[in-house]
Amino acid sequence: MPILKHRLLRLVALARRYPGVIAAFGFVSGVASFFLVDRHEGFARIIALVMLLGWVWLVLERMLSEMLLDRFGLRLPAPVLRYATQLIHQESLFFALPFFLASTSWNSGQAVFTGGLIVAALVALIDPIYYRRLAPRRWLFLTYHTLTLFVVLLVAMPLILQLPTARSYELALGIAVLLAFPSLLGSITVPRWWRGVLVVGLMGALAATGWLARLWVPPATLRLTDVALASRIDDAQRAPADSLAEIDAAQLAAQGLYAYTAISAPLGLQERVQHVWLHEGREIDRIALDIRGGRKEGYRAWTHKQRFPENPAGRWQVRVLTGDEQMIGTLRFRVSGMPAGG
Structure with missing residues (x-):
């Protein structure tokens, strides 16, 4: 186990030394996936599944870390967890972004949504903004995190499940709001008996906002x-x-x-x-x-x-x-x- 921990720390050190390599990898792999989807059906589904598995890791990160510590005595270093989260954000945004760029009606409100995705992708690439401006602000990071999951689901679900765009939007919104629950619960510091009511209210507001904003969201796979x-x-x-x-x-x-x-x-x-x-x-x-x-x-x-x-x-x-x-x-x-x- 010390060997594994040493290698993880060494990997993090390399990532810090050459941050542009990770950024370039996220960009190139994301763009490549867009062109491969039209040509290789099986590969498209594999890419989409990998994206979703990455999000399973983020959602279960704390539980999986505790399991590693209990069973193997291995505590994942905080820098490893931070870089894993950043890498998943990069890969997810650059996987989804080409689909939205191709489907956006630029003379409509959809330009605002896709423009926001471009900004979000750039934020994931720029360490000073990501770590110093975004990550310390819990509510802002939660919004960023939920948006990234939402756009990945919008692209992945039609490819994996062959769902119509309308159905995919409903499910993607529902899943994104549901998975935001643990983060919302941990972010709210009001007295305990108010917390549940406030969290449910915020989840309802998030769902309503997402549903009303659907006219501004391009249909990613069309x-x-x-x-x-x-x-x-x-x-x-x-x-x-x-x-x-x-x-x-x-x-x-x-x-x-x-x-x-x-x-x-x-x-x-x-x-x-x-x-x-x-x-x-x-x-x-x-x-x-x-x-x-x-x-x-x-x-x-x-x-x-x-x-x-x-x-x-x-x-x-x-x-x-x-x-x-x-x-x-x-x-x-x-x-x-x-x-x-x-």
Whole structure:
């Protein structure tokens, strides 16, 4: 056992001496996992499982440390535990970040969420900020810890369990809130009889915030690979025959308009998505579609809208949403003029 302890301490000393190596490893392995997911189904699930096992260690860290001490007389040095936690944060964020970068609608509130993930990943790489600014502030570290677990679950659960995005979001939020319980309990120092009530209240607030914020959270395992608004669809090619940014009201009334989307979902995921048509910010129509992932180019689907308001002129959007309202992307176009007889 002294040999094992000596090697652990030596490993920590090397990590302190070459901190950039660990940071680079976390970044490269995270980005590599994103590209490997689309190519190797089995490897994708292994990566996701490793990420979740790392979080099991963090949740059970104290208990496992006590078991090592009781059974083998080995006490893990505090620096080893700190570096293990930091490494798991690095690996988790850089594993999840490429998925969110690819699926973010940058002209929406999702840019705020993904921007926050970028900042969180950089914090995990910069030791002075991580250890001196983040770690000593218990409430801030708990928030950081819970966010990191949440984003890992959002990516890992669809890959491992083949769950739809909406279901994955619900489970990821529930698990993250549940696993935050021990940390919340240890962070609150009010009198004992108040502590339970306050912890339950905070967990409820955390769950409510996560649920209301789902519109700003990109669907990590779904992304648009092609979009178009077209006057007709080439059925043989399953592709739009043209691409429009503006259409005349008379043509719109005569032909209608197709909203074409190709949605990539890795490993054959099955999803129900919606095309939501909005005119000047007001919802006009909502059409549901079932998609099946697996094609690198994305699953191709379209809706054909033929009934429009009497005066359709102005700005239009077609929002592509998951079943629980997470935004996959947005198409925008403008209608000019008035329909015949208007």
